[in-house]
Amino acid sequence: MGERLDENSEQLVFGQSALDEIRDRLRVDIGQLIVDELNQILRKYRPVILAVPTHSKLGPEHVDVSKQAQWVQNSIINTAEKLRDALVNEAHMLRGIMSPDTDKLIDTATYIPMLNKLIEEADMAFVDLDQQAALGIRNSEQIKLEIIKDLWSVFETHFEDSFHARGQNNADQAIRVAFAEVYGQSESLASLLKEMRKSS
Structure with missing residues (x-):
């Protein structure tokens, strides 16, 4: 998850296996523009995850x-x-x-x-x-919501009908795969994805 470009690079990139799974789930082509936007999301949120106490195993121990x-x-x-x-x-x-x-x-x-x-x-x-x-804002829930919003926007913008045409399960699973790349671990996300569907 969140692979580096090379041994000496600090620049994070989406892992190829995650990109492949998203492609297979949605049956779409993932061009360089989409990869670049996904990488931007990863680089935007990973420093926050590393610094803020959340439930991510990558960062400090969770504190209320x-x-x-x-x-x-x-x-x-x-x-x-x-x-x-x-x-x-x-x-x-x-x-x-x-x-x-x-x-x-x-x-x-x-x-x-x-x-x-x-x-x-x-x-x-x-x-x-x-x-x-x-x-009542919790670090973990807030950062999860922000990540999902950004991923959802990329998927809807670039994949359009294909994002939803493959069914809710595939759309949600594609988001989960992308989310895990950014957050550093898998999460259920059921309630947050439900909220996204209501607002989209």
């Missing part, structure tokens, strides 16, 4: 969004604020008779603005995660 928000608040924002405040108000505690200029060596004038920037950006991340939690 509300717990992610709590971690950002407790481990990053609170800790950085405590360190910043200590450097602002209590840097003299670093000093001793033998090293009266330790706080200058540590260069608190440089680190305090950096901590302020970290706190500001972590706060934005917290707000985003907190809003997701409040709206």
Whole structure:
């Protein structure tokens, strides 16, 4: 799944076996334009999957969004604020008779603005995660939906009637095969595919 072009390339491409199965399921020709668009989807989502806690085996262990928000608040924002405040108000505690200029060596004038920037950006991340939690948005379901939307669009645009003419089972299975290439593992996707059929 998600093969590389060669040993030295970081550029991901759809595996040939997946392309062959999609072709056989839908009985269509898969030209280079379609391959390019599928590869674009793979490259768009794979970095997200590798970075965000979802149920994909490729990425970090799944964590509920509300717990992610709590971690950002407790481990990053609170800790950085405590360190910043200590450097602002209590840097003299670093000093001793033998090293009266330790706080200058540590260069608190440089680190305090950096901590302020970290706190500001972590706060934005917290707000985003907190809003997701409040709206009931789950990382795993959201990324699955976005991937399926993009794949569905490519298939409908390029395969037109052939995408649906081979029957719902073949259309859904073609999406599942393509999805597995992007997400890194197979999923049932039944409810998400049902939603796509309703909206298309």
